[in-house]
Amino acid sequence: MTATVIEATAQPSPLRPEARAPRRTRSLGVWVAEHVALVTLAVLFVAPVVFVVLTSLMPAEQTLTATIWPTSWQWSNYLEVFRTVPLARWFGNSALYAFGATACMLVSSVPAAYVLAKIRFRGASLLFGAIVVAMLLPPQVTVIPVYVLWSKVHLTGSLLPLILPNLFGDAFSIFLLRQFFLTIPREYTDAARVDGCGEWRTLLRIVVPMARPGIAAAALFSFFRAWNDYFGPLLYTSENQAAWPVSYGLATFRGVHGTDWSITMAMTVLVTVPVILLFLFAQRVFVEGITLTGVKG
Amino acid sequence: MITPAVIGLLVFFVYPLLASLWYSFTSYNLMSPPQWIGLRNYTYLFTQDPKVGKAALNTLWFVVFMVPIRIVSALAVAGLLVRVRRARGSWRSVFYLPALVPPVASVVAFVFLFNPGTGPVNRVLHLFGVDGPLWFNDPALAKPSLVLLSVWVMGDIMIIFLASLLDVPRELYEASSLDGANGAQQVVHVTLPHLVPVLLFAGVTGVIAALQYFTEAAVASGVASGKATIGAGASAAIGYPDDSLLTYAQWIYVRGFGNFQFGYASALAMVLFVVASVLVVFMMRRVGAYTPSEAS
Numbered sequence: 027m028t029a030t031v032i033e034a035t036a037q038p039s040p041l042r043p044e045a046r047a048p049r050r051t052r053s054l055g056v057w058v059a060e061h062v063a064l065v066t067l068a069v070l071f072v073a074p075v076v077f078v079v080l081t082s083l084m085p086a087e088q089t090l091t092a093t094i095w096p097t098s099w100q101w102s103n104y105l106e107v108f109r110t111v112p113l114a115r116w117f118g119n120s121a122l123y124a125f126g127a128t129a130c131m132l133v134s135s136v137p138a139a140y141v142l143a144k145i146r147f148r149g150a151s152l153l154f155g156a157i158v159v160a161m162l163l164p165p166q167v168t169v170i171p172v173y174v175l176w177s178k179v180h181l182t183g184s185l186l187p188l189i190l191p192n193l194f195g196d197a198f199s200i201f202l203l204r205q206f207f208l209t210i211p212r213e214y215t216d217a218a219r220v221d222g223c224g225e226w227r228t229l230l231r232i233v234v235p236m237a238r239p240g241i242a243a244a245a246l247f248s249f250f251r252a253w254n255d256y257f258g259p260l261l262y263t264s265e266n267q268a269a270w271p272v273s274y275g276l277a278t279f280r281g282v283h284g285t286d287w288s289i290t291m292a293m294t295v296l297v298t299v300p301v302i303l304l305f306l307f308a309q310r311v312f313v314e315g316i317t318l319t320g321v322k323g
Numbered sequence: 324m325i326t327p328a329v330i331g332l333l334v335f336f337v338y339p340l341l342a343s344l345w346y347s348f349t350s351y352n353l354m355s356p357p358q359w360i361g362l363r364n365y366t367y368l369f370t371q372d373p374k375v376g377k378a379a380l381n382t383l384w385f386v387v388f389m390v391p392i393r394i395v396s397a398l399a400v401a402g403l404l405v406r407v408r409r410a411r412g413s414w415r416s417v418f419y420l421p422a423l424v425p426p427v428a429s430v431v432a433f434v435f436l437f438n439p440g441t442g443p444v445n446r447v448l449h450l451f452g453v454d455g456p457l458w459f460n461d462p463a464l465a466k467p468s469l470v471l472l473s474v475w476v477m478g479d480i481m482i483i484f485l486a487s488l489l490d491v492p493r494e495l496y497e498a499s500s501l502d503g504a505n506g507a508q509q510v511v512h513v514t515l516p517h518l519v520p521v522l523l524f525a526g527v528t529g530v531i532a533a534l535q536y537f538t539e540a541a542v543a544s545g546v547a548s549g550k551a552t553i554g555a556g557a558s559a560a561i562g563y564p565d566d567s568l569l570t571y572a573q574w575i576y577v578r579g580f581g582n583f584q585f586g587y588a589s590a591l592a593m594v595l596f597v598v599a600s601v602l603v604v605f606m607m608r609r610v611g612a613y614t615p616s617e618a619s
Contacts, residue, residue, distance in 0.1 A: 064404075067400065074475065081435065091441075134331070138324065138327070157328075157332065162531055164534055164572065166535060166592055166595060167595055167599065170342075170579055171346065194327045194335065197336075226324070256426065256537075294431050297428045298423075298424050302424075
């Protein structure tokens with residue numbers, strides 16, 4: 027969750043093939059042993075996905091039997107989820123939370139990270155230290171007074187207490203962005219200042235275009251955190267079902283709607299798919315950003 | 324430019340810390356103003372609270388077992404992946420993608436996979452003639468089941484390890500093999516020293532995440548018990564089975580938002596703050612080592 031994360035995304039991504047592994051001659055026995063281990067592990071890692079997807083397509087009665095392959099393919103299970111719970115609304119809430127939090131985070135955290143990375147001022151290290159501590163402390167330490175604050179302005183029962191604070195910077199994102207901005211040579215920002223650019227213009231015209239992959243990474247992390255969040259919605263929206271995001275709705279689904287595993291698995295798949303799609307899409311954006319700007323973390 | 328962030332730190336970090344400290348010496352239920360009761364919350368916490376010890380021990384269990392098991396498995400997989408020559412991208416995706424699954428979804432999926440009645444895991448075990456255990460419904464196995472889940476989603480640290488392994492200069496391997504080092508010696512003297520920073524990073528962030536372990540345990544309890552998850556107020560599901568998944572972070576939630584004992588919950592939070600701070604101070608020293616120097 028620190029600079030290492032940036033390196034993992036900004037370097038030639040370790041998810042993508044590249045030819046740098048030590049190439050040494052090895053005995054056939056070692057090769058076979060390694061590949062047996064890899065294939066076994068890969069089967070174990072993929073199996074949960076296969077079982078979940080197969081179950082999500084079974085007739086409800088079949089989930090109680092020993093056959094693993096669906097006797098008939100019940101694509102209607104996926105529609106059934108929408109009929110059982112207000113899933114479209116929950117998806118909308120999740121999208122609002124994730125996009126809202128990310129947009130607010132970018133507006134506030136990009137300038138803050140720029141100041142911390144590129145401008146020298148008194149108290150800079152104290153401020154940065156406070157941000158690191160805020161990032162590392164468990165949220166449960168500060169949650170009670172923050173909840174009291176939101177209840178005083180009558181915003182509990184909605185997702186706003188989880189979105190709005192991002193307008194005032196998010197510690198983890200500021201940290202991540204600052205690490206990325208530090209890798210941009212000072213000559214660029216100095217040259218812009220000499221040419222008469224103000225700080226905002228230097229940031230928007232010079233730093234932001236060069237740091238696009240880093241900003242994309244911070245945005246993606248912020249999006250995932252909001253989409254996956256359970257503790258926040260539990261605190262602020264548990265009593266108002268209309269405000270639930272999908273992750274919270276999924277957690278309550280089986281308890282409230284009986285023990286039907288096939289529908290529960292269909293909903294599990296539905297909650298997961300957007301995140302996977304976003305990642306596959308964003309992976310290209312990262313790589314593109316790196317090649318276009320020529321900046322490497 | 325940085326003013327909003329400073330306001331944010333003051334309102335959402337500095338003020339809540341001070342307010343938590345103040346609440347921790349009071350009796351407060353949100354309806355009436357806090358009333359000073361001195362150290363009574365703390366004496367209750369350390370001498371009478373029936374479950375705080377159990378909750379702290381459960382959290383400690385996750386720190387001691389989940390963190391290292393996760394790191395070792397991620398390292399093992401990264402070590403295998405770094406030697407793969409063909410279809411590297413696909414191999415890496417197989418082990419990385421589970422990390423992207425939303426935690427609630429992965430917990431619901433695992434509770435289904437391991438459910439004792441109809442779960443595929445016990446069915447597969449049955450094929451081998453093994454009577455599968457109760458997993459998430461057994462107080463002795465609920466925590467280990469969550470460790471299995473944490474291994475399945477270890478892709479994020481695995482990728483960091485893999486990047487670091489790919490980063491070891493090849494010359495070091497060549498030089499050491501010229502000097503007569505065998506494979507095992509190379510691992511100990513070349514590979515591991517190179518990995519020390521990322522291992523430390525994974526260890527400390529892992530411990531911090533374990534201290535606040537909440538979502539996976541809460542959702543597993545709710546789904547495995549078959550009861551509606553902890554909504555408004557504490558339900559019987561929390562900690563299920565038999566308080567084996569009751570973590571310290573959940574206990575703060577139960578006392579604060581289930582019983583509306585905001586004063587007492589703040590005292591619990593301050594104890595967590597002290598423990599976490601000790602670790603954070605340790606980590607701050609390390610973070611310096613990761614801050615890239617300005618490229619100029």
